[in-house]
Amino acid sequence: MNNQELRDKLINNGVKNLQEFGYPYVNKNNILTDDVYKMFFKSILESNLGHKKQIDVVINSLLQEIK
Template sequence: MKVRDKLILAGVHNLQEFGYPKVTPANILTDMVYAAFFRSMLVSNLGQGEAAETVINELIAEIDAGSGHRV
């Protein structure tokens, strides 16, 4: 499984645990609420020297491009 897929599945799991049962891998990057929460999860994992950092930045950029959010 790709790092991207693992991060998305982990995000879906976390959001479902936080009370968002309708979040899926298909909508976590596009739904305004889910994407905002997922983005904050991704940002909190930056700077830890993980090999996944490039993928995390790509996911953040994808969310930002879809929402019009700019950092």
């Protein structure tokens, strides 16, 4: 899986998780821009660091995007 595919998968999984947590309006477009959504997504991403180097690269890139 390439980095773009991993990025898309992480975002889609983040959207799904946030919707399950009670945020029905989160989507792949606003998860990186809405202050509340990105705060929770950042937490999810950080908790997934350290499992695999390729995924960490993509996670770190997403974390830089949402700062």
